[in-house]
Amino acid sequence: MRDAFDHWLTGNPAQANRLMDWVVDRAEERLRRRKEKEINRQSATRKLRLPGKLADCSSRLKEGTEIFIVEGDSAGGSAKQARDRATQAVLPLRGKILNVANASSAKMAENQLLSDLIQALGCGTGTRFRVQDLRYDRVVIMTDADVDGAHIASLLITFFYREMRGLIESGHLYLAVPPLYRISQGGKTLYARDDFHKEQLLETEFTGKGKIDVGRFKGLGEMLPKQLKETTMDPKRRTLLRVQLDDDERIIVSQTVERLMGNKAEARFQFIQERAEFATAEDLDI
Incomplete structure (x- = not known):
């Protein structure tokens, strides 16, 4: 086949040149796509000037990587030790971030926490948002399993909804589900997400004799x-909740975000008054 193809190329120079141009174009396209997938994390980290905050992953590819946004340096230290350095990055945020729903653009520009977050993700905000520039495959909000953690998570989701809505629409935003309780009996240890899950485990998993030790994180x-890794960060054991925006609920979501x-x-x-009758003492985390 090779000899016959060589003779055909020699006898048809115009078609041979067109075929060669097509092959070269395809090769250049493959190289361009491969280069787009590779992330020069070393230069990006140097540009961010966050060596003490952003612990980046070593993978040069976006696929399979994830960044954990955690509250506080203490949690950030545990997360940095628990992570898979190849694919998991950690960005600690100290304190509660700015509520962008009632903040001016000037305040947003001056807020260091938001600036660090925007630079770490690399995809821009507002009209300059480009999902293809996102440096990670998953953006995971990982906060404490209590009221304060829920508040910080709601502030972060509000920021992403207002300034990086494409992040939610493209399915890149997630919530981690850390445990609230550690339950032990003898050599058996399980973790509970909340009070309901704790009671469920106590009834179904700890039925033998011996003292049951229940500790709250x-x-x-x-x-x-080790505990953080096996309960919250290990892809084989953890639970992640994807933040989604359904098309038929966009107006309701927009109104609810503005209202709350x-x-x-x-x-x-008014929102609290309308729903006060549904709250019970068990629902309040005081």
Whole structure:
């Protein structure tokens, strides 16, 4: 076949040149796509100037990588020890971030926590958002399993919804599910996400004799790196919740975000009044 193909190329120079141009174009296209997938993390980290905060992963490919946004340096230290350095990055945020739903653009520009987060993700915000520039495959919000952690998570989701909505629409935003309780009996240890899960485990998994020890985690920083890895960060054992935005609920979501996170306190007060009858003492984390 080779000899016959060589004779054909020699006898048909015009078609041979067109075929060669086509092959070269395809090769250059493959090289371009491969280069786009590779992330020069070393230069990006140097540009961010966050050596003490952003612990980046070593993989040069975006596929399979994830960044954990954690609250506080203490939790960040545990997460850095628990992570898979090849594919998992950790960005600790100290304190509660700015509520972008009722903040001016000037305040947002001056906020260091938001600036660190925007630079770490690398995909821009608002009209300049480009999902193809996102440096990680998954963005995981990992906060404490209590009211304060839920508040920080809601502030982060509000930020992503307002400034990086494409991150949610493309399915890149997730919530980690850390445990709130550690239950031990003898050599058996299980973790519970909340009070309901704790009671369920106590009824179904700890039915033998012996003292049952129930400990409540004050936060992610209190967990040993091994515990944090096996319960929250290990892809083989953890649970992740994907943040989604359904097309038929966009108007309701927009109204709810504005009502709960906007600058009208009376709207939040009315929301609480309308739903106060559904709250019980067991639902309150005091």
